[in-house]
Amino acid sequence: xxxxxxxxxxxxxxxxxxxxxxxxxxxxxxxxxxxxxxxxxxxxxxxxxxxxxxxxxxxxxxxxxxxxxxxxxxxxxxxxxxxxxxxxxxxxxxxxxxxxxxxxxxxxxxxxxxxxxxxxxxxxxxxxxxxxxxxxxxxxxxxxxxxxxxxxxxxxxxxxxxxxxxxxxxxxxxxxxxxxxxxxxxxxxxxxxxxxxxxxxxxxxxxxxxxxxxxxxxxxxxxxxxxxxxxxxxxxxxxxxxxxxxxxxxxxx
Amino acid sequence: xxxxxxxxxxxxxxxxxxxxxxxxxxxxxxxxxxxxxxxxxxxxxxxxxxxxxxxxxxxxxxxxxxxxxxxxxxxxxxxxxxxxxxxxxxxxxxxxxxxxxxxxxxxxxxxxxxxxxxxxxxxxxxxxxxxxxxxxxxxxxxxxxxxxxxxxxxxxxxxxxxxxxxxxxxxxxxxxxxxxxxxxxxxxxxxxxxxxxxxxxxxxxxxxxxxxxxxxxxxxxxxxxxxxxxxxxxxxxxxxxxxxxxxxxxxxxxxxxxxxxxxxxxxxxxxxxxxxxxxxxxxxxxxxxxxxxxxxxxxxxxxxxxxxxxxxxxxxxxxxxxxxxxxxxxxxxxxxxxxxxxxxxxxxxxxxxxxxxxxxxxxxxxxxxxxxxxxxxxxxxxxxxxxxxxxxxxxxxxxxxxxxxxxxxxxxxxxxxxxxxxxxxxxxxxxxxxxxxxxxxxxxxxxxxxxxxxxxxxxxxxxxxxxxxxxxxxxxxxxxxxxxxxxxxxxxxxxxxxxxxxx
Numbered sequence: 004x005x006x007x008x009x010x011x012x013x014x015x016x017x018x019x020x021x022x023x024x025x026x027x028x029x030x031x032x033x034x035x036x037x038x039x040x041x042x043x044x045x046x047x048x049x050x051x052x053x054x055x056x057x058x059x060x061x062x063x064x065x066x067x068x069x070x071x072x073x074x075x076x077x078x079x080x081x082x083x084x085x086x087x088x089x090x091x092x093x094x095x096x097x098x099x100x101x102x103x104x105x106x107x108x109x110x111x112x113x114x115x116x117x118x119x120x121x122x123x124x125x126x127x128x129x130x131x132x133x134x135x136x137x138x139x140x141x142x143x144x145x146x147x148x149x150x151x152x153x154x155x156x157x158x159x160x161x162x163x164x165x166x167x168x169x170x171x172x173x174x175x176x177x178x179x180x181x182x183x184x185x186x187x188x189x190x191x192x193x194x195x196x197x198x199x200x201x202x203x204x205x206x207x208x209x210x211x212x213x214x215x216x217x218x219x220x221x222x223x224x225x226x227x228x229x230x231x232x233x234x235x236x237x238x239x240x241x242x243x244x245x246x247x248x249x250x251x252x253x254x255x256x
Numbered sequence: 257x258x259x260x261x262x263x264x265x266x267x268x269x270x271x272x273x274x275x276x277x278x279x280x281x282x283x284x285x286x287x288x289x290x291x292x293x294x295x296x297x298x299x300x301x302x303x304x305x306x307x308x309x310x311x312x313x314x315x316x317x318x319x320x321x322x323x324x325x326x327x328x329x330x331x332x333x334x335x336x337x338x339x340x341x342x343x344x345x346x347x348x349x350x351x352x353x354x355x356x357x358x359x360x361x362x363x364x365x366x367x368x369x370x371x372x373x374x375x376x377x378x379x380x381x382x383x384x385x386x387x388x389x390x391x392x393x394x395x396x397x398x399x400x401x402x403x404x405x406x407x408x409x410x411x412x413x414x415x416x417x418x419x420x421x422x423x424x425x426x427x428x429x430x431x432x433x434x435x436x437x438x439x440x441x442x443x444x445x446x447x448x449x450x451x452x453x454x455x456x457x458x459x460x461x462x463x464x465x466x467x468x469x470x471x472x473x474x475x476x477x478x479x480x481x482x483x484x485x486x487x488x489x490x491x492x493x494x495x496x497x498x499x500x501x502x503x504x505x506x507x508x509x510x511x512x513x514x515x516x517x518x519x520x521x522x523x524x525x526x527x528x529x530x531x532x533x534x535x536x537x538x539x540x541x542x543x544x545x546x547x548x549x550x551x552x553x554x555x556x557x558x559x560x561x562x563x564x565x566x567x568x569x570x571x572x573x574x575x576x577x578x579x580x581x582x583x584x585x586x587x588x589x590x591x592x593x594x595x596x597x598x599x600x601x602x603x604x605x606x607x608x609x610x611x612x613x614x615x616x617x618x619x620x621x622x623x624x625x626x627x628x629x630x631x632x633x634x635x636x637x638x639x640x641x642x643x644x645x646x647x648x649x650x651x652x653x654x655x656x657x658x659x660x661x662x663x664x665x666x667x668x669x670x671x672x673x674x675x676x677x678x679x680x681x682x683x684x685x686x687x688x689x690x691x692x693x694x695x696x697x698x699x700x701x702x703x704x705x706x707x708x709x710x711x712x713x714x715x716x717x718x719x720x721x722x723x724x725x726x727x728x729x730x731x732x733x734x735x736x737x738x739x740x741x742x743x744x745x746x747x748x749x750x751x752x753x754x755x756x757x758x759x
Contacts, residue, residue: 010744017740019740019742023747038752151645183641192729196733231719
């Protein structure tokens with residue numbers, strides 16, 4: 004199986020350790036991972052902010068970069084849902100405007116082969132126990148796009164529960180949005196921060212020293228508010244926990 | 257915004273001239289009492305709704321049916337409207353067509369004046385609030401009395417509604433007692449001496465105050481939750497019984513109805529009578545459902561007028577995706593689950609339709625499909641983190657996040673077409689698109705960011721950076737993880753490229 008890693012521009016630039024952890028998790032399962040270097044961005048920020056014209060070349064680039072892979076795996080449910088749900092909308096617009104001919108067909112071929120990491124592990128590889136160990140209390144924030152848009156359900160929790168030594172602490176009101184919302188965070192900064200404040204206090208109330216989620220974008224926002232408060236909660240992407248083992252300590256750099 | 261002054265008549269504020277959402281939200285967010293009231297109320301309703309919905313194992317099928325019926329109506333609206341008009345006329349009602357609020361208001365005022373009415377009683381209605389009927393009638397010297405408990409509170413306080421179903425959600429009971437004590441006596445029967453803030457006492461005070469008005473008024477104005485096209489029957493769904501009073505006691509009844517409120521048949525109504533109460537008040541069935549068809553000699557109002565209101569709905573209909581917002585049955589489930597609404601309250605939306613549905617409905621009713629809109633209206637599609645809770649809760653499956661993004665594109669396209677100088681946001685977005693246009697540019701940008709963060713970051717975080725626009729907006733309340741010195745792709749190339757390139 005040819006597996007292409009869709010790292011996302013966000014992780015590529017800000018959280019390279021998440022990419023390294025994702026590669027480690029997949030390779031431990033015997034998956035040979037390839038990184039097509041022509042990839043840049045799925046276009047979500049432009050699309051969700053109303054800049055659809057700018058989105059067209061990004062979608063075209065994405066489909067070209069990942070054509071020919073049996074599966075495309077990404078450590079971002081948010082970007083995965085952009086590809087699976089909205090690339091077709093962009094492609095339709097492109098055809099309407101006479102740009103990027105044939106994009107609809109290409110999108111229809113690539114989209115269904117894109118998997119978020121938890122989906123790929125559980126649904127494609129049929130693995131729940133990835134052989135990780137992590138000896139700490141962890142609380143988990145189910146991000147909105149993972150639950151509601153992509154519908155990955157409790158897959159992240161199932162993976163976390165199988166990690167040796169890990170104690171999963173329930174996060175109160177976990178279904179409530181953290182307030183990131185892409186450009187919402189800067190176009191409505193006060194509301195975004197108010198939502199983040201409540202999330203941060205719920206996290207601190209759990210007493211867990213580690214917060215994890217399947218999406219780094221939400222973690223960047225929550226982590227940014229935790230850091231501003233001087234809170235000592237460690238913020239880790241799910242892949243970083245799944246990559247850690249007694250032999251290879253967490254998040255090697 | 258709240259004007260609790262002791263004027264002889266409650267003032268009639270309007271949403272006109274409200275600042276854009278981010279600014280309006282800022283003042284709401286600073287009001288700790290408001291946030292506590294909202295959090296409590298939305299959490300209670302949210303939990304109850306979930307329980308009410310979970311009782312039905314065919315809830316998803318009901319949602320699908322509700323959406324399908326509404327879509328069918330919207331796709332054949334002219335036919336159903338003419339069918340309704342014919343049925344209402346046959347049953348002795350008089351049908352009026354109003355292109356906009358001004359026309360509808362004029363129709364209602366003319367009817368009231370023809371009966372020398374100097375006051376009207378009102379059933380809670382979103383359509384009449386949308387067209388600011390109360391203000392229009394007041395300008396002609398006609399007093400309008402809201403008879404829904406929460407609307408009464410809002411009216412007495414000279415306040416603006418902040419929720420579709422519970423418009424005084426932003427008030428707690430102590431505030432309500434104060435409003436009753438201060439204002440009731442100025443417009444009718446005063447609140448009883450020594451009024452407490454027990455809900456039963458407050459309701460009794462309202463009952464006594466309103467009873468006098470029900471018995472005196474000769475003209476009533478209502479909206480309608482549904483209109484059954486096949487028989488010309490109007491349906492009002494309510495909880496308090498005030499609606500039943502208005503619909504039966506006065507001699508003249510005027511109903512203002514948005515043209516999207518139709519259902520083809522009574523059998524279709526069945527679906528919505530299951531969807532609406534559970535979604536709005538979390539009840540299996542609401543206490544009062546009134547239905548009437550034209551006039552019945554010797555029973556109830558002897559003159560019935562139906563005002564069919566367009567006011568932007570036909571324009572909304574023109575957009576195949578945008579029109580799904582017209583499925584809305586005003587249950588307000590989306591408000592109650594919305595994390596943005598929970599923090600800002602309804603008034604920040606600057607419209608009688610607040611919350612997620614307001615953010616997609618208001619801009620369309622105000623014409624975003626046809627022309628650029630004002631800054632306040634243009635800010636509404638952005639008043640969401642796109643978390644999707646509204647779509648999950650919507651009983652007629654309006655994909656609100658999808659619509660928000662769809663309307664954002666209209667805002668951007670209008671700006672592009674009308675502005676000579678691009679906004680800062682447009683420049684930033686073009687810049688980002690350029691940077692992401694290819695791997696060489698992206699890698700160069702990443703290297704630059706890595707160098708910059710080595711200068712600016714402390715302990716891997718960028719803290720309190722000062723800058724214009726989005727930079728300042730982020731760093732006012734949050735740190736940012738510093739871009740790594742080595743991007744992922746750089747690491748990959750360094751460690752993997754040579755021996756393990758593409759097969």
